[in-house]
Amino acid sequence: MRISRRVALALPAAFLAFTLGAANAQGMKVKIGTEGAYPPFNNLTSDGKLEGFDIDIARALCEEMKAECEFVTQDWDGIIPALQAGKFDAIIASMSINEDRKKEVDFTDKYYNTPPAIVVPKDSDIKGVTKEDLAGKTIGAQGSTTHSTYAEKTFTDSDVKLYPTSEEYKLDIINGRLDAVIDDVVVLDEFLKTDDGACCKIAGTLTPIEEIYGPGIGIAVRKGDNDLREKLNAAIKAIRENGKYKEINEKHFSFDVYGD
Template identity: 65%
Template structure:
């Protein structure tokens, strides 16, 4: 019996020494992820004055990585190329205020939401636009960022208006400030943040409206290449954990004076 135990211990030691016992070796390896964001959608993701990637999305992403004890590298990518690049496996996750919609779920997988804020409309302060209905905006030009839920909503709702799509939010803002647009539709938080800057002083938030589930989905989630449920489960657990342990509130309060998470649906 003693000889058998000695031989068994020796065998295990030999396996560990040669690295063949991969289960233990892999368990000790930290999760390494490349996470992409847009970097041009303040206050959610942007390049700050120091040239560093910053914003609510980025801070949430870093908090999730910390909760998962993962080593994460953050990169930027243009919004319109995010889903094709994710499908091609160029990065592991996309954290950039991407709404969880039925159409996108045909192309990528999502975590549970990590925030949900209402859409809104900005227009010049001259008061010519009084509301946010189809009738209020008839005959007006409305700027939106291409391939967003706000673009989809505008095209389906404001059918008596001219909808102009732009690659980035900065571009529609520039045209709105310079009088080349009558209004712009986007997330109400990012619009409000811009309106409080010198560049946005031209305009005001005319109003907001409730998200339409079939267009806007339940909120913004982390996007993944399809077929990795284990990774998604890790992110979902981390989202729940930072909501519980106070880290989410700490990040939230850095940017907002309200709970960006919205109603507890997940």
């Protein structure tokens, strides 16, 4: 008798605690999805830790929002479905704000904006970065990115190959399977600085097309998750103003990545 009464009392209590916890978690805990294969923005170290500009920005934003953040790594081509499926609440993984994606997710304001570029082997005969220059060549890009969309739309006379992460196309330009690769200029620049990147050079930067690239890189949240979106926007604004952004920018790059 006594036991069952205790259970009867404990049950609603546990339920209450659960709902309270849930209500608390709303403002306090944010799961952040990132890719972990896009240096220098987000990548894994050899002991399996995340590092990079995106990661530092995410940490600063969480600190600003007084939120407890947890990172979840997810392959790029499944990152939007995973957000929609609730595996995490926000994507901070250098995702461009563009119209196609806006049909699926909501974006915060941009937190950086850098142009795309093309890298070719040092001994390449590719002179420029126009459609004609690259006609008949094999171009590598990471799949499901704005860069791959750009390449498929612009370089219609070239063979565009899509890779799951930026690291795979790097392997293939090093070993000569690719004549050129397209990606963010910062990512490519970082690659050229490594030992493996000695193979290659930048052939030129491209003027981003607004329609494909949008206003820059933002944080994606689930459609209608305005609460989180506004908090993130406020936090971006705050770290821009309080110098935290500048500090992170200087830690990673020698120039301003925010753009104008």
